[in-house]
Amino acid sequence: MEQIAIIIPAYKPDKKCLDTVEKIIAAGFRQIIVVDDGNSEEFASTFTSLESHKEVTLLNHSVNRGKGRALKTAFEYILKNRPSCEAVITADADGQHLVTDILKVSEQMFKTPEKVVLGTRDFSQKNIPFRSRFGNRFTRLLFLLSTGTVLTDTQTGLRGIPVRYLPQLLKVIGERFEFEMNVLAALRENNIEVTEVSIETVYIDDNKSSHFNPLRDSYHIxxxxxxxxxxxxxxxxxxxxxxxxxxxxxxxxxxxxxxxxxxxxxxxxxxxxxxxxxxxxxxxxxxxxxxxxxxxxxxxxxxxxxxxxxxxxxxxxxxxxxxxxxxxxxxxxxxxxxxxxxxxxxxx
Structure with a gap:
């Protein structure tokens, strides 16, 4: 676990973000990179609480630049400052990625250290919001048509990535949510193998905490x-x-x-x-x-x-x-x- 860094892009985080980080620390992870993506003073106390943990490194954007740029900022930091880090796991700040699932991804990474590991959700469940079910099925189809690759969940934010691949992923275009989709296409283009692990499908308050803009972000994707x-x-x-x-x-x-x-x-x-x-x-x-x-x-x-x-x-x-x-x-x-x-x- 000491060789794995957890990356959490955070925009307008609430207490669920702090709870998630504390559970990650309790699980034994010692490198947690939180990216403050241009949040206002209203959220300063949350980041102060996060930074009080010695395991947490806080990176800051002066203005909101999007999830893709936040991930790239963390990738660049790790390549420059964490030479002992062998892998990263990206997770969301809204509490919808459980620590048990983060552990499942990390365990799979040790079994398949050359592969990118995706935590995939089950969208057949009845409690899945319609926009999430439709969006997943639609992007799965388009991804299959464009790359020939079958993936269960093309929109998952829980991903385990060996550090050796970060320089290639930094070249992937996209600054917001489209970056995650473009990364999957880049893995195929660079002959990087992918494996999947099943994770819990968690939607809190019908996914109202999501900052996904249906028009703007769907356009980019x-x-x-x-x-x-x-x-x-x-x-x-x-x-x-x-x-x-x-x-x-x-x-x-x-x-x-x-x-x-x-x-x-x-x-x-x-x-x-x-x-x-x-x-x-x-x-x-x-x-x-x-x-x-x-x-x-x-x-x-x-x-x-x-x-x-x-x-x-x-x-x-x-x-x-x-x-x-x-x-x-x-x-x-x-x-x-x-x-x-x-x-x-x-x-x-």
């Missing part, structure tokens, strides 16, 4: 998906518009192949637009291989779209080619996100 969707919608509209135009131009000159010709022409033009937006506005990364990879993917999706629509139109329907294309391309749109995030715009 999901913005890559939001931008990808907007880019896709714009490109999709352009593609459908061009497809309709080419259908009108080619239906009579090429009655047997007009669907394939229209699909190919529309997809080439719309894909050029989509590549530029995704590379520069959505994923904001890539390599010198991204263009080639993008058009390999675009060619595959184009052929899959044209072939599927042509086959279904000729064999089954004989009408409604535009509606049919919308259905087929919606499925291919989801596939495109997965491949673009994981392969096309991957950093080398």
């Amino acid at each position: 999901y913005k890559v998906f939001i931008f990808y969707g907007l880019s896709g919608v714009a490109s999709f509209a352009l593609d459908i518009g061009l497809y309709w135009l080419f259908i009108q131009l080619l239906r009579d000159p090429a009655p047997d192949l007009f669907i394939i010709f229209a699909t190919v022409a529309a997809r080439i033009l719309s894909s050029l637009f989509n590549f530029y937006i995704n590379r520069n506005k959505v994923f904001k990364q890539g390599s010198n291989k991204s263009l080639v990879r993008y058009f390999i993917l675009a060619a595959f999706i184009m052929l899959a779209s044209a072939g599927s629509v042509h086959f279904l139109y000729a064999e089954w329907l004989g009408r409604g080619e535009v509606i049919l294309k919308v259905i087929v391309d919606t499925i291919l749109f989801i596939l495109g996100f997965v491949v673009q995030r994981a392969w096309v715009f991957r950093k080398e």
Whole structure:
């Protein structure tokens, strides 16, 4: 336990934070880093009480900078000042992470010292607030689509991290709640293994103490998906518009192949637009291989779209080619996100 530091970002903490820290000390932990994330004088007495414990180191932000920045501040402090520390465990200040669960995470870290340990909650219980249940399921799905990794709880704040990985995690973008989601993606990108331990699911007063802003913080967490969707919608509209135009131009000159010709022409033009937006506005990364990879993917999706629509139109329907294309391309749109995030715009 002396080799593990407990990190607690604290914004507007109440007595539950002090109780949690005292229980952590009683459990035998000797390195506790509390980050005062720009709290007002109203909370000064709480931090004075925390700092009175010799096991507690208090770090301060002059203004509120967000949970992600608070974690980074603690990571930087540990790398510079605690050379004997081998691992950190991040926990929340609102009393929803029990000391027994912190101990479970620490025990698992000793069993698997090369892995990041996530304390995962059971969201199937009836007492889980709807926004938490929905948010967890939605982010699990998006995380699975974007990384191919199945995790039980993508929003858990109880995490055990070997210190050797902190320099890599300090490079992860994000200053607020989105940092935690981005960390999980970074673990995958850096081939860092993850293991999970089951923890108690605790919600106090329907989670009213949470400082998660549903609009602002959800935007930051999901913005890559939001931008990808907007880019896709714009490109999709352009593609459908061009497809309709080419259908009108080619239906009579090429009655047997007009669907394939229209699909190919529309997809080439719309894909050029989509590549530029995704590379520069959505994923904001890539390599010198991204263009080639993008058009390999675009060619595959184009052929899959044209072939599927042509086959279904000729064999089954004989009408409604535009509606049919919308259905087929919606499925291919989801596939495109997965491949673009994981392969096309991957950093080398």
